[in-house]
Structures are given as C-alpha cells and as structure tokens.
Amino acid sequence: MARGIGIGDLVAITATVRRRVTEDRLSVSIPSYNFPHSIIDHTKVKKGQQIELTGEITRIDEEGGRVTVDLGPLVTVDIDKVRLVGKYRPPKRKKPLRDMVD
Numbered sequence: 001m002a003r004g005i006g007i008g009d010l011v012a013i014t015a016t017v018r019r020r021v022t023e024d025r026l027s028v029s030i031p032s033y034n035f036p037h038s039i040i041d042h043t044k045v046k047k048g049q050q051i052e053l054t055g056e057i058t059r060i061d062e063e064g065g066r067v068t069v070d071l072g073p074l075v076t077v078d079i080d081k082v083r084l085v086g087k088y089r090p091p092k093r094k095k096p097l098r099d100m101v102d
Contacts, residue, residue, distance in 0.1 A: 008088030011069060012052045017045050032078040
C-alpha cells in the first residue's frame, strides 16, 4: 500500500475555484489532473478560493505514484495531492462466504 492508503479509503483533494459556470455549477482546477472538472455547488465561493473534494479511492498505481478517486467521475491524481480522511473497514460477517462441509 502507498503511504497507508488503500482501496475504498475516503480521501480529500484540495481544488481551486476557477469560475462559476452556472448559478449552481463551478469549474474547479484539481492539482495534477489536467482535464476540466466541474462540480455542483450552492455556496457563495469566489474565484481563486480553495475547496475540498472528497471521494473514495478506486485504484492505486504505486509505480506511477498516482491514485484514482471517485468524485462522481473518476479522477486520477498524484498520491501526494490527496489527504486521508477515513479508512475503509470491511463489513463484519457472522458466517463465511462459502459453504462449509458439515
């Protein structure tokens, strides 16, 4: 695992507001993600303000030093651009997933 981050963990990415596209949609710039990205936002943020976007990790590329985060669409960024918010804990099961011989 890279830096203690695993699949399913909740992470935050700091993005910068570029402009307001419509009354309820913002264009944001995500570090190390070289594509346009917009989010739905009803707050009164201004151009240049920093906001945090949170999502779950879906893929880790340890050799390339990048992670894919589910922010609605999948966004791939450098590992050092994400901050761990919460660890994934698998659900507890009373019975095993496979049938046992009696």
